[in-house]
Amino acid sequence: MQLISKDLLGLKELSKEEISLILDTADTMRLVLSANSKKTSHLQGKSVVTLFYENSTRTRLSFEMASKFMGASSANISASGSSVKKGESLIDTARTIDSMATDIVIMRHQQSGAPHLIASKINASVINAGDGMNEHPTQALLDMMTIRKHKGTLEGLKVAIVGDLLHSRVARSNLWGLSKMGAQVYLAGPATMVPPGIERTPAILCSKVEDAVKDADVVMGLRVQLERQQSGLFPSVSEYARFFSISEDVLKMAKSDAILMHPGPCNHGVEMPTAVYDSPQSVINEQVSNGVAVRMAVLYLLTSRRNQ
Amino acid sequence: MRILIKNGLVIDPVKQSREIRNIYIENGIFVSGNGFVTDREIDAEGKAVMPGLIDAHCHLREPGFEYREDIVSGTRSAARGGFTTIACMPNTSPVCDNAAIVEYIIHKAEEQGSCRVLPIGAVTKGQKGSELAEIGLMAEAGIVAVSDDGRPVEQSDMMRKAMIYANQFGLRVISHCEDMSLADGHMNEGIVSTELGLKGIPAAAEEIMVARDIILSEYLNIPIHLAHLSTARSIDLVRMAKDRGVPVTCETCPHYFTLNEEAVRGFNTMAKMNPPLRPESDREAIIAGLVDGTIDIIATDHAPHHADEKEIEFALANNGIVGFETAFALAYTWLVRSGRMSLEKMLAKFTTDPAKILGQKLGTIDSGSPADLIIADLENSFVFDKKQIVGKAKNTPYDGFELYGKIVMTVQGGKIRYEA
The missing domain is CATH 3.40.50.1370 (Aspartate/ornithine carbamoyltransferase)
Incomplete structure (x- = not known):
């Protein structure tokens, strides 16, 4: 082959x-x-x-x-x-x-x-x-490799992807790749940053980050470019962090053995607090x-x- | 020159009729056949003979962008496509916003062109949207409408003034409907734009301006013509307005009823246009609008671009495709041969109806009218080959398409302008 x-x-x-x-x-x-x-x-x-x-x-x-x-x-x-x-x-x-x-x-x-x-x-x-x-195909491939290493398979996994979905090539490549491999992708992020027609992809869109993360095997944060605030996609960084950050409480809603991922570079305190980034569940350096x-x-x- | 065209199936879009008969041309006009002596006899047996086509919307690129197209090459391309009269948009460089440029275009076309060219003047100076262009002086010089095509007249107050002022000179505004704040994208917004990672332009960007222009037309009771409509809701808005008696007319282009947004896949810049190709449901709605008469005319929006402006990154590629040499065959194949409408009805959208909107006594084969006609082969299919385009630019998505309705001859003003 x-x-x-x-x-x-x-x-x-x-x-x-x-x-x-x-x-x-x-x-x-x-x-x-x-x-x-x-x-x-x-x-x-x-x-x-x-x-x-x-x-x-x-x-x-x-x-x-x-x-x-x-x-x-x-x-x-x-x-x-x-x-x-x-x-x-x-x-x-x-x-x-x-x-x-x-x-x-x-x-x-x-x-x-x-x-x-x-x-x-x-x-x-x-x-x-x-x-x-x-x-960004090689990013999604390394993400899938990392997931497979920890979970043994991709088939049947629940993968939550959280953040700026609209501009993210990482999210798109992961969505196409993971869906092909039999994982179920859940998405969450500001409604202004959801790509049009997402309901016609294999992904399930959640209006709350908590709903996407609940019982997930994998939780993936996406980088948000802080300049997006100036183009009116969200009101402020602190409001973004309040509703769309993967906080310690949010991560607790995932399965206890869930892994946490981020393609980097990460805005600490925005996409996730440093404590989560450095937590035992984080596989970011392994990625x-x-x-x-x-x-x-x-x-x-x-x-x-x-x-x- | 005296020409006799015999045995053709003559299609009359005015009478909505067809019959096999002879056509006589003398001194550039159609005449009756009594005692006719001919210089050239053309046998049109088995072919359709129709009035020359009229395009209310094209871009000839001269002056300023002659590397894409010029009046000579553009009119040659028009003649090959069966067009005997074309109205060219003013987004040249400099912009056609004054009488001198209008006269230049008309004279150049008369001396060197292969069909009649009717310039459309700019609505505002430099198409900048802030001051009215000299519409009256341009009307005197020969423009047939005003438009800032390529960009909208953004300010509603400016649009209102333009409609009122142009109307005083018997001209209507042709509106390019686009809410620029929503139109910052490169293809239709939807699942395909998401799958390709391209910024989308929502249908609403067009529809909001269609609604505004209809409201102004109704409020002022002044005609307006809406260019290149592409969405189902735009057609619904026009349909409802026409039912209320609003003096609105509109056009679509062959690409909006023959292609949908799927054509963009693979980052195909030949499928990049403004407005963008829409989903299949919109394409169906455009056909329905043509069939029920909501859409008055079919225009080409012939938009020549250099190969270098298309063979680049999708987002950087120019919008638009060439249209003259495919328009009739696309319409015939998709609308008539498919059984959606009669040839007579389709033909009116290329002849009598654009003539009306542009205020011209053209598009008929009655005795005494300018001898503009085409002969087409409706029976045999042909494969469209972009290498054979006679215009300068070859930016078409239809290369290799099998079509019906090949133009075999174009006569304009009694002269043979194209012969296959």
Whole structure:
């Protein structure tokens, strides 16, 4: 079994079997990471370029680490230090990278669909590292890997996702991925930040955070950009925290063995208090470790597909 | 030149009738056939002969955006699509908000164009919405309506003044209905925009302005024409207004009754337009509005863009598609061949009804009228190939569609303007 497409654009585009394949491969990669020597030769002689039009700490670093651990030569371009500043178009930039014998382009972009655009124009495989409000597939994959590790399965789990649902590509990728894998996603957040038509997705929308979290196996907070307050989506940060924070009391409503997740970076005291962030139920740092393993798995699978 | 078109099935949208007969053209007008000697005889047996089509809403991009389209290429494209008269919107650069630009467009089209061009003047100077443009002087120069198309006249007070003032010169305002505060998005708001992570534009952004314009028209008892309607509620609002006797007319475009928002999937910028493609239920409501007469006319909203303006990130891509060369076939295929309405009735929405709204004595095949006509093959299907578009721009979502209603000849002012 291998991945069907040359690119990883989103979980919308992946089958249940492909998701399982990535998660199983990531479990193996996790073993590599915990070994004494982290070097493998899976990507020996391969060239990986990260092209980031938006800021990133975790995603970019973990992709870089993953390519280095597996022996790829990697290079980084960011929009601010490149010809993008001179007005070069996305397609021209992508073709330039493609012309340098690049095997994999990892791209983050503020516009939904930007990776899809270049994927159709270049030979290299494109990995979506976050596009606009659309998807962030490797984040959802590492979330699913983390959940599976703790719960043994994704099938039949209740997963509560809380926060700014409207702008969140993490929430969307998790919704598509988790639903495919048989989990039931519950959503809660300010009504002004609920995507239109959500009732036509597999998710169950709750008007109160407590209802979404009740008896959940997994509780996931989403980052809220504090600038959203200025565009009138919520009245104040303190009011947001009062009604939409995952407080200690809220977390108690979940199952006693529930895990707490957050894609980071977290606004402490807004999405959740520090005590919750640091609580024994929190697996937030483990998510970061699994992020490297998932990205190794994706790089490996796309490369082995290319080798055939 | 004297032309005889014989044996064609002549469709008359005025009389709502059809018969096989000959058509005679001399000195640019239709004449009766007594003692007619012809220079060219055209056999239209098995074909439909109809008045030339009239488009009340298109963008020719000249002056200012000639890299997208110009008057020569745009009118050539119109002629290939069967249009003999087109009304072009004023959102050029500079904006067509004064008599000099109106005259430039008319003269350029007369000298070099392939069909009749009737300019539409801006409502406000620079389409900025704050001061009335010189509507009277533009009327003298030949405009047929006023519009700030591309953007709405946001202030209700300005719209009221514009309607009153334009009406004094026998012109109506063509309103682009859009509440800008709700329209900050890139496709229809709904499940598809959520699935694609694109910002949505709710139907309400259009409908709120439709309601406002109807209220103004009713209050002032002055006609208004609503451009490119796309939603079920917009059509309901117009239907109710017409029942009350409000002098409102409206148009839709072929894309709103042939496509729905699903066409955007895959971030297809060829399906990006304003107003956006709507859900299937709206598409059905548009067809119902055409069938029951609520929607008066079909316009193209021909909006040429350079490939570089479409082959980019979805949110950055320009709105709109080219429309001249597909409009008739789309309408024929979706409305007539599907059995939803008669050819005569559909044809009126491309001829006599737009002529009325633009105040023109056109769209008929009566003796003495300008000899504008088309011949179309209604029997055989064809595959639309965007590479064969004769306009400069190829931004169409219909490449590869199998359609019926191919235009085989266009005659305007007694001259053959297009021949397949």
